[in-house]
Each structure stands twice: as C-alpha cells, then as structure tokens.
Amino acid sequence: MTHPHATPSRRALLGGGLAFTGLGVAGLAGCMTSSTMDGDGGSLKGLVGPNDAVVAQVEAARGTPEATRTFALTARRTEIDLAGQRAATWAYGDTVPGPLLRATAGDRITVAVRNDLPQVTSVHWHGIRLRNDMDGVPGHTQEAIAADGGTFTYDFITPDPGTYFFHPHVGVQLDRGLYAPLIIDDPAESVDFDKEWVVVLDDWLDGIMGDPDTELETLRRNGSGMIGQGSEIAYPFYLVNGRPPADPETFQAAPGERVRLRIINASSDTVYRVALGGHRLKVTHKDGIPTLPKETDAIIIGMGERYDLSTTVGDGAFPLVAMAEGKSGQAYAVLRTSASAAAPPEDVQPDELTRGILWAPLLSGDDHVPRGQERAGDKADRTITIQLGVRGGRYVWTMNGKTFEEADPFVVSRDEVVRIIWQNMSHMPHPMHLHGHSFRLTDGGSWHDTVLVGPMGAVAAQFVADNPGAWMMHCHNIFHAEAGMMATLGYRA
Numbered sequence: 001m002t003h004p005h006a007t008p009s010r011r012a013l014l015g016g017g018l019a020f021t022g023l024g025v026a027g028l029a030g031c032m033t034s035s036t037m038d039g040d041g042g043s044l045k046g047l048v049g050p051n052d053a054v055v056a057q058v059e060a061a062r063g064t065p066e067a068t069r070t071f072a073l074t075a076r077r078t079e080i081d082l083a084g085q086r087a088a089t090w091a092y093g094d095t096v097p098g099p100l101l102r103a104t105a106g107d108r109i110t111v112a113v114r115n116d117l118p119q120v121t122s123v124h125w126h127g128i129r130l131r132n133d134m135d136g137v138p139g140h141t142q143e144a145i146a147a148d149g150g151t152f153t154y155d156f157i158t159p160d161p162g163t164y165f166f167h168p169h170v171g172v173q174l175d176r177g178l179y180a181p182l183i184i185d186d187p188a189e190s191v192d193f194d195k196e197w198v199v200v201l202d203d204w205l206d207g208i209m210g211d212p213d214t215e216l217e218t219l220r221r222n223g224s225g226m227i228g229q230g231s232e233i234a235y236p237f238y239l240v241n242g243r244p245p246a247d248p249e250t251f252q253a254a255p256g257e258r259v260r261l262r263i264i265n266a267s268s269d270t271v272y273r274v275a276l277g278g279h280r281l282k283v284t285h286k287d288g289i290p291t292l293p294k295e296t297d298a299i300i301i302g303m304g305e306r307y308d309l310s311t312t313v314g315d316g317a318f319p320l321v322a323m324a325e326g327k328s329g330q331a332y333a334v335l336r337t338s339a340s341a342a343a344p345p346e347d348v349q350p351d352e353l354t355r356g357i358l359w360a361p362l363l364s365g366d367d368h369v370p371r372g373q374e375r376a377g378d379k380a381d382r383t384i385t386i387q388l389g390v391r392g393g394r395y396v397w398t399m400n401g402k403t404f405e406e407a408d409p410f411v412v413s414r415d416e417v418v419r420i421i422w423q424n425m426s427h428m429p430h431p432m433h434l435h436g437h438s439f440r441l442t443d444g445g446s447w448h449d450t451v452l453v454g455p456m457g458a459v460a461a462q463f464v465a466d467n468p469g470a471w472m473m474h475c476h477n478i479f480h481a482e483a484g485m486m487a488t489l490g491y492r493a
C-alpha cells in the first residue's frame with residue numbers, strides 16, 4: 001500500500017517506520033517471553049464480566065428508549081448467483097448481504113437469531129457501543145448459539161447514530177455471506193441529502209474457490225512465505241452489495257441530487273481504494289461519527305471500517321470502483337442519472353483512483369464528541385503499547401509477540417483515559433478494531449472503532465474507559481484474527 005501525503009503533525013504516525021526499522025519480524029519473535037497460557041484471551045479473573053451488575057447499570061444510564069425495534073434473523077445455508085455462477089454459502093436468509101436493519105439513536109433493538117448452520121455462531125454488532133453481554137463474542141460475552149436450531153435474542157440500546165454492520169464472531173464465518181448493514185439514524189441529522197446509497201464491499205471465495213475454513217487451513221499449511229506481498233488471498237470476486245462486476249448493481253438518481261454513500265468494508269482480507277468516476281467525494285463520517293468534512297477523490301478503507309461520503313451527482317452513468325489494494329481485481333457498481341448514457345466498462349479505473357486519497361490517519365475530528373468521551377483528549381492515565389507482528393515463518397499473527405490463546409488481557413480501570421499505540425512491525429496493513437468503544441486518534445484526528453494501521457506504521461488513539469465489560473481488540477483481517485491477532489481488553493472489577 002502506498003502512503004498518501006500526510007500533514008506534518010501526523011506524519012510521524014504514518015508508517016515512516018523509522019523507529020522500527022531495526023526490528024525485523026524474526027527479531028520480534030526472538031524476544032518473546034514465555035506466555036502464561038491461560039486459555040483464550042487470558043483469564044477474566046478479577047475483571048468485570050458480562051453478567052456483572054455494572055453492565056446493566058451502565059445500560060440503564062443510557063436512558064429510556066423511545067422505541068423498540070424488533071427484528072429476526074436466521075443464519076442458514078443457501079445459494080447465491082454471482083453473474084451466472086452458483087455459489088453455496090451461509091447467509092442471513094437468502095440474500096448477501098443480509099437484510100439491512102435500521103433504528104434511531106437511543107432506540108432499543110431486539111434481534112431474535114436462529115442458527116440453522118452446521119456450526120455454532122453468534123452475531124457481533126460491529127461498532128455499536130452496547131452493553132457487554134450483547135456483544136456477541138462466544139466464550140466471553142455469551143454461550144455460542146448452538147448449531148442446527150439454536151436461538152438467542154439480542155437486546156440492547158443503540159446509543160449513537162451512524163453506519164454499522166453485523167457479522168458472526170466465530171471462526172472465519174464472516175468470510176461467508178454472513179454480514180449485513182445496520183444503520184442508526186440521527187434525530188438531529190446534519191447531512192443534507194436526497195438519496196442514500198448503502199455500499200457493502202466484500203471479497204468472495206465461498207462456494208467458488210473452496211470455503212473460508214479450508215482457506216485458513218491452506219494459509220496455515222503454507223506458513224507466512226507469502227507475507228510481504230501486501231495480501232494473502234487472491235479472491236475470485238470482489239462484490240458491491242453481493243454482486244460481481246459482470247452483474248453490477250445500478251443505483252438510480254437524478255442529476256444534481258445530493259447522494260450520501262455509506263461505504264462498509266465487510267471483506268475478510270481486502271483493503272480497497274474507492275472512487276466514484278467523475279465526482280469528488282466529501283467525507284462526513286468515519287465509523288459512524290462525524291469528521292471535519294474533507295473533500296477527496298478517493299478513500300482507502302480497511303476491513304471493518306465505514307465511511308460516509310456525500311456528493312452532488314452529475315448527468316450520465318458513473319462507475320463506483322473499489323480497487324483491491326495489492327491485488328488485481330475490483331468491485332464495481334454503477335451510479336446512473338441518465339437512461340441513455342452508456343454504462344462504463346466493468347474494468348474501468350477512473351482517474352480519481354490515482355489523485356488525492358484520504359484514509360483514517362489523515363482525517364480530522366470536528367467538534368462532535370461521542371457521549372461520555374468528553375475527557376478523551378486529556379492526559380492519558382494509562383498507555384497500552386501493542387506491537388503487531390508475525391511469528392517468523394508461520395501463519396501466526398501476534399500482539400506483543402503473543403497469540404490470543406497465549407495473551408493475558410489488557411486491563412483498564414473504569415473512567416480512566418486510555419491511550420493505545422499500535423505499532424505495526426509487519427509488512428501488511430492491519431485494521432485494528434476495538435469492541436464496545438470509539439477512540440479518537442491523537443493530535444486532532446477523527447473517531448474510529450476500526451483503524452487501518454499501515455505496513456510498518458503506527459497509530460495512537462485515546463478514549464475514556466466508560467463501558468465496563470470484557471471486550472475484544474483484534475485485527476479485522478479475519479484470518480489474522482483467527483491466527484492469533486486478537487486480545488481481550490478488560491475492566492478491573
């Protein structure tokens with residue numbers, strides 16, 4: 001991945017790698033200490049658990065919901081059509097993505113989930129600052145939902161407006177068709193728009209090139225010999241809203257209308273560069289939270305990240321292209337405002353892809369501060385430094401040299417200001433995701449729940465520890481997470 005132009009104040013964080021060049025990947029593995037082997041993510045002894053009274057107390061303090069939205073999902077085997085090729089997969093119902101769920105900030109939502117899959121599953125509400133016991137992490141916040149007919153009802157308040165999505169937190173199930181958007185509307189919406197286009201990006205192999213479980217086995221068997229190539233899996237398809245370029249989605253609008261794009265990267269192993277041919281894009285939100293509006297030609301979006309973009313559309317038929325970074329291939333859809341204009345070819349690469357580019361560390365925050373995070377910019381009470389690495393020669397991804405199974409939790413105390421510094425010691429980008437919280441990048445950056453840490457780069461972020469519970473912090477490359485790059489962030493009881 002290339003590094004776009006940075007402002008001097010944050011350049012130091014952006015993958016210059018100067019401070020880290022002395023430490024090769026193998027060198028990092030060499031200085032590991034032996035682990036305590038407590039089991040997955042370490043013991044939660046002495047930490048707040050999902051069923052502790054404080055979790056319900058914090059939920060009650062979120063206020064009395066004005067409305068309850070009730071949904072149902074069934075995870076099951078199905079078959080989808082990819083431009084004429086049939087692919088057997090697992091999905092929420094018979095569509096990929098699954099059904100869009102929508103509520104208003106402050107609402108209570110309940111989702112009755114039935115699992116008709118042959119494996120256990122769960123649903124994680126990615127980016128929502130919700131009560132810990134509804135976070136959907138088996139072994140940590142709930143029992144897994146049993147295979148072949150198990151059920152579980154999620155029930156929680158959605159405190160913040162924004163663009164989110166949901167997916168299982170079991171194995172590499174996310175790399176099947178098990179994902180869908182979750183939009184939380186803002187009663188005090190600041191963006192003026194005529195039409196909304198929800199754009200879910202995905203890298204697809206299931207039912208075409210084996211399945212994700214087999215793929216993970218292959219990666220483990222081959223070791224990390226391919227690491228450094230920028231990507232590991234060459235997917236046969238890159239999708240916009242479940243459709244490959246040969247059978248693209250067409251979004252209709254009228255010339256001059258203001259369109260809000262909600263871009264969600266639900267991929268497992270693919271970072272994209274996204275542009276809309278013939279248009280400049282204004283970034284208004286990152287991971288659901290307003291940013292200082294900034295115009296750009298293209299954005300770079302890592303797995304698990306979301307961008308809200310707005311633009312005034314021209315007259316014609318325009319390509320929306322998500323180019324897979326470090327791979328060949330792209331996702332593609334069409335924005336059409338004229339019935340007569342010819343559709344652009346599916347392999348078009350609009351000039352915008354190579355002009356100005358924005359990505360997470362280049363965004364700035366505006367005045368908006370998520371509720372409870374007013375002190376996030378204060379001097380940190382605690383700093384957690386995390387080196388992201390790979391264990392030499394093997395497909396084993398680590399945080400501070402340890403895998404999820406080996407690591408103890410990172411421990412914070414309630415109400416303290418926590419600084420996290422992610423230092424990427426590898427040559428692959430890692431989109432780092434923290435459950436149940438949003439964090440602000442230091443030096444005036446924007447708010448995120450998932451931030452792309454570039455190859456050999458570093459990112460520093462702060463937040464107020466205001467949501468007690470046991471939370472996952474992990475790379476949103478789902479194969480990296482499964483191969484060890486995951487840890488627990490716990491609250492001292």
Ligand SMILES: [Cu+2]
Nearest residue numbers: 430475477480
């Ligand atoms: Cu990673």
